[in-house]
Amino acid sequence: MDSANRQRIELLFNRSQSQQLLLDLTGSQALAAVFSEPASHRTLQIKGSEIHPGVVDDAKLSLVKTAGERFANALLELGYNKAFTLSLLSCRPAELVAVSFLPQALFEQSPGPAAGNPVVVA
Amino acid sequence: MTIRLEQIRPCLEGLVPSTIATCDSNGVPNVTYVSHVHFVDADHVSLSFQFFNKTRQNILANPQATVVVIHPATAAQYRLSLLYRTTEQSGALFESMKARLAGIASRYGMEGVFRLLGADIYQVLDIEDISIQTLPVPIDREPLIAVRQLLQELTRSADLDSLLDSVLNGLATYFGIQYSLVMLADNNEGKLFTVASRGYTNSGIGSEIPIGFGIIGMAAKVQTTIRIAYAAAEYHYAQAMRQFYGHDQGAGALETDISYPGLQNPGSQIAIPLGYGDTLLGVLYAESETAECFTYQDEDALVSIALVLGRLIATEVDTHSSQAPIRPMAPAIEKQANARQKDPISVRYYTRDGSVFIDQQYLIKGVAGKIFWRLLQHHQEDGRLEFSNRELRLDKSLQLPEVSDNLEARLVLLRKRLAERCPEIAIEKCGRGRFHLVVARPLILGAEEK
Numbered sequence: 001m002d003s004a005n006r007q008r009i010e011l012l013f014n015r016s017q018s019q020q021l022l023l024d025l026t027g028s029q030a031l032a033a034v035f036s037e038p039a040s041h042r043t044l045q046i047k048g049s050e051i052h053p054g055v056v057d058d059a060k061l062s063l064v065k066t067a068g069e070r071f072a073n074a075l076l077e078l079g080y081n082k083a084f085t086l087s088l089l090s091c092r093p094a095e096l097v098a099v100s101f102l103p104q105a106l107f108e109q110s111p112g113p114a115a116g117n118p119v120v121v122a
Numbered sequence: 123m124t125i126r127l128e129q130i131r132p133c134l135e136g137l138v139p140s141t142i143a144t145c146d147s148n149g150v151p152n153v154t155y156v157s158h159v160h161f162v163d164a165d166h167v168s169l170s171f172q173f174f175n176k177t178r179q180n181i182l183a184n185p186q187a188t189v190v191v192i193h194p195a196t197a198a199q200y201r202l203s204l205l206y207r208t209t210e211q212s213g214a215l216f217e218s219m220k221a222r223l224a225g226i227a228s229r230y231g232m233e234g235v236f237r238l239l240g241a242d243i244y245q246v247l248d249i250e251d252i253s254i255q256t257l258p259v260p261i262d263r264e265p266l267i268a269v270r271q272l273l274q275e276l277t278r279s280a281d282l283d284s285l286l287d288s289v290l291n292g293l294a295t296y297f298g299i300q301y302s303l304v305m306l307a308d309n310n311e312g313k314l315f316t317v318a319s320r321g322y323t324n325s326g327i328g329s330e331i332p333i334g335f336g337i338i339g340m341a342a343k344v345q346t347t348i349r350i351a352y353a354a355a356e357y358h359y360a361q362a363m364r365q366f367y368g369h370d371q372g373a374g375a376l377e378t379d380i381s382y383p384g385l386q387n388p389g390s391q392i393a394i395p396l397g398y399g400d401t402l403l404g405v406l407y408a409e410s411e412t413a414e415c416f417t418y419q420d421e422d423a424l425v426s427i428a429l430v431l432g433r434l435i436a437t438e439v440d441t442h443s444s445q446a447p448i449r450p451m452a453p454a455i456e457k458q459a460n461a462r463q464k465d466p467i468s469v470r471y472y473t474r475d476g477s478v479f480i481d482q483q484y485l486i487k488g489v490a491g492k493i494f495w496r497l498l499q500h501h502q503e504d505g506r507l508e509f510s511n512r513e514l515r516l517d518k519s520l521q522l523p524e525v526s527d528n529l530e531a532r533l534v535l536l537r538k539r540l541a542e543r544c545p546e547i548a549i550e551k552c553g554r555g556r557f558h559l560v561v562a563r564p565l566i567l568g569a570e571e572k
Contacts, residue, residue, distance in 0.1 A: 017199075017252040032151040034141065041230065045153060080138075083257060087197035090255035107176075109154055112235050116175035 009033070009046065010054050010100040012064055014091050022097065025051045031101045034109060038078055043109035044119065054098030061093050125249040127164055130191065130200050131418050134161040136226045136351065137194035142169065144180035144187045152176045157226050157236060159191055159202075160219050161418065162243060167202070170223050171209060171240040178242075181206040187244065190252070195260050198253040204244035211240045214346035221337060224354035229413070233355065265423035268296035273430055281551060282435065282530045283537070286318035289406070289431055294320060297420065299408045301385060304396075305331065305338060306404035306435075306531045308489075310523055313376060314342055314405060317531050317538075319383045326383025327538040328486055330376045335369075336362025338405045341393035345402060349392040349421050352413045357391065359384055375475070379484045390415035394428040398436035401526065406431065466564040467546060471495045473571055480544045490532045490539070492520050495569070497559050502567055511555040533557065 011033060013021065025031060029051050036043040072085035106119040133140075136158035143153045154177055160168045169189075171178060181187060185206035192199050210216045220238040227236035272292035279285035286304050293299040303319035303326070316329045334343040337357040341348045348357075355361055359382050388409040396403040406428045408416070416424075470479045477487035478494055486494065493514060500506045511529055515522055522529060537549040548560040 014254055017254065028149055028151075030150055032143070032153045034153045034155065036155060041232070043155065047150070047152075084195075084197050087255045087257050088192060088199070092254060111155075111157075111230075111232055113173055115154070115173055 008050075008052075008100045008102050009048065010060075010098055012056065012060065012091075012096050012098050015095040015097050016092075018097070022099070025099060031099075036109075038074055041110055043111070043115075045107040045109045046103050047105045047107070048101035048103045050102040052100050054100050056093075056096045056098050060098065061096070064091065064096070125200065125251060127161065127167070127246050127249065130193070130198075130249065131161055132195065133191035133193050133198075133200060134159050134167065135194065135418060136160075136222060137414070138192040140189055140191045142177060142187055142189045144177050145184055146176075146180050147183040152180055156189070157230075158219070158223060159189060160215075160222065160241070162215065165246055166207070166243055167204070167246060168210075168215060168219060168241040168243045170219060170236075170238055171242045172223075172237055173239070181242065193256070196253075196256040196258070198251065198256045201250045201252050202246055203248040203250075205247055207243045207245050209240040209242050214344045215243075216241050217340050217344045218346050218348050221340065221348045221350050221354065221357055224356050225350040225352035228354050229352040263419070265297070265419045269423045269426055272296050272427055276427070276430060276434065279434070281554070282317075283534045283551070285431070285434055286534070289427065290318055290320035292427075293408060293424075297423070299410070301388075301410065302406070302408040303383060304404060304406055305342075306396075306528060307333065307342060307402045308528065309333075309402060309526060314338065315377065315531075315535065316380075316383065317404075317534050322383035324381055324383050325538070325542065326381060327542065328377060328380040328490070328535055329382045330380075331359070331362070331382065332366050332376060333402075335366040337391050337393045338407050341395050341407075342402055342405050345395045345397060347392065347394045347421055347425055349390075349416055351390055351416070353387055353389050354391075358387065360386065377487065379487075385409055385411060389413040392416045392421060392424060394421075394424050396428055396432040396435060398432050401436070403432050403435050464563040466566045467544070468566045468568070469498060471567070471569045473569060480547075483543060485543050486536060486539050489520070489522070489528070490536045493529075493532055494536055496520060498565060498567055501559055501561065502565065507559050507561075508552065509557055509559065511557075 029049050031051060032045060032047045034043060034045045068086060068089040071089065072082045075085045076082055106121060108114050108117045108119050139155045139157055140159045141153060142156045143151060145151050156169055158170050162168050187204040187206060189202045189204055190199055191202065216238065219241045223236050223238050227233050272289070275288050275292055276285065279288045290302045290304065293302045301321040303316055305314035306317050307314050312333050313330050314333060316326045319325050319327065331339050333339050336359055337348050337350060339362065350357055389412045390410045392408050394406045396406055406424065408424065468481050475487050476489065476491035478485045478491045496517060496519065497509060514520060514529060515527065533549060540547050540549060546562040550558045550560055552558050
């Protein structure tokens with residue numbers, strides 16, 4: 001979450017993994033991202049627009065590291081060893097790119113027949 | 123270097139969830155997790171269609187999709203560019219995916235939530251390696267050498283009995299598969315019967331299951347291999363039989379006096395149909411107490427073995443030829459001579475279902491029961507001890523079907539049931555298509571209508 005106004009979400013990508021994605025974002029200004037909590041299967045999809053590039057600073061690199069560790073610990077309980085998850089999430093700091101977007105719609109994505117339903121935020 | 127789909131098959135085992143991105147006709151993207159991307163062939167994958175969700179709507183409007191799959195050991199990631207082609211809602215691929223999904227659902231505690239509505243088939247247009255850092259590739263077993271060794275033994279087998287023993291022993295020796303069995307098909311009655319098993323406390327020889335139920339019955343029905351990597355209750359024997367008895371029963375009366383030998387709660391299962399041309403001959407089945415026991419490599423190996431086994435069962439073993447040398451009768455006659463001094467065995471036969479009881483204990487019923495009774499009648503009438511498959515085929519009282527009568531399999535079944543339940547009466551092969559009846563105690567025969 002963009003800390004300045006708490007309106008936008010920022011995503012960090014490895015450039016080498018996301019060249020087509022970055023081109024598409026520039027062209028379409030539309031984005032969909034899925035977030036899941038593995039232990040509970042609770043999953044949400046956020047769709048957004050107004051894509052802006054961001055900067056990657058030391059504070060964000062530190063966040064990437066912390067988030068990776070937490071995710072690896074969470075998956076440990078589900079049988080995925082830590083080396084596996086950390087390899088999956090590995091990045092080269094020099095090639096990280098930041099992109100932020102303005103959320104427009106939220107969708108339920110937890111497995112089940114309700115998956116895909118819009119979530120109305122009060 | 124172009125990556126071929128076969129090279130990334132470990133990613134297509136449903137061990138790590140994948141993600142799929144699609145767009146609607148206005149270009150609005152959608153991204154979601156998908157529990158299983160299934161290998162179909164060198165150019166196609168299929169994805170489980172479980173709910174009519176946004177992904178489903180999108181691919182119908184715009185067939186392009188992007189999927190990221192993950193290698194379960196190395197964490198390598200591959201991006202697949204896909205083109206949606208069609209959806210299958212029944213048949214081999216559908217049933218194979220449905221069973222696989224049931225296992226995955228059980229792994230994630232999602233039984234009753236994951237339900238396959240269709241197998242969405244996509245053409246793979248491109249595969250891109252997008253890994254940043256990967257773990258070393260684990261040293262794998264080499265199944266091809268095991269296939270080679272097992273087939274060498276298989277092709278040396280002289281008859282159905284030794285062929286079946288040879289394949290199940292080979293699975294244990296060369297693949298470390300502890301529990302396995304072979305069921306052969308009674309296509310006229312819509313059921314399968316156990317003719318060989320290995321590793322179980324109770325051999326279950328003679329036990330039956332209906333075609334179309336459980337993993338073995340379904341593999342037989344759609345004639346495709348079904349492999350499940352986790353404990354999937356709906357494919358366990360007990361559940362399959364509940365479904366069968368709750369269903370409009372198409373199969374003939376099932377053998378219920380002999381228990382199915384398999385594990386009650388297997389962690390991994392694989393069922394491979396045995397066939398010859400389009401004819402279903404039976405099913406080769408293996409299971410393990412542990413999950414993730416059978417890989418796609420095991421599947422390839424076992425399917426290759428099953429192809430050979432099917433052909434051997436159909437063409438080599440069950441012939442009418444009697445050219446092989448006949449062993450001397452001496453041992454059988456000797457036993458027969460000694461038999462007269464011992465206590466008699468009571469054999470009762472019930473014509474209604476062909477069931478046979480020896481000293482009030484159930485032995486067998488159906489075709490094998492009828493054959494046994496016929497042999498004992500001949501023996502009683504004229505003291506005969508030697509018989510041929512050919513004369514049984516010509517014997518109108520047995521009413522064997524003209525095509526695929528499974529006679530050799532029925533004799534194996536009968537021989538094994540006798541060995542387990544009444545070793546004083548035995549069937550011993552004495553040449554191709556010929557056998558001896560060995561009777562070590564006097565018999566008192568009685569038949570009843572009911």
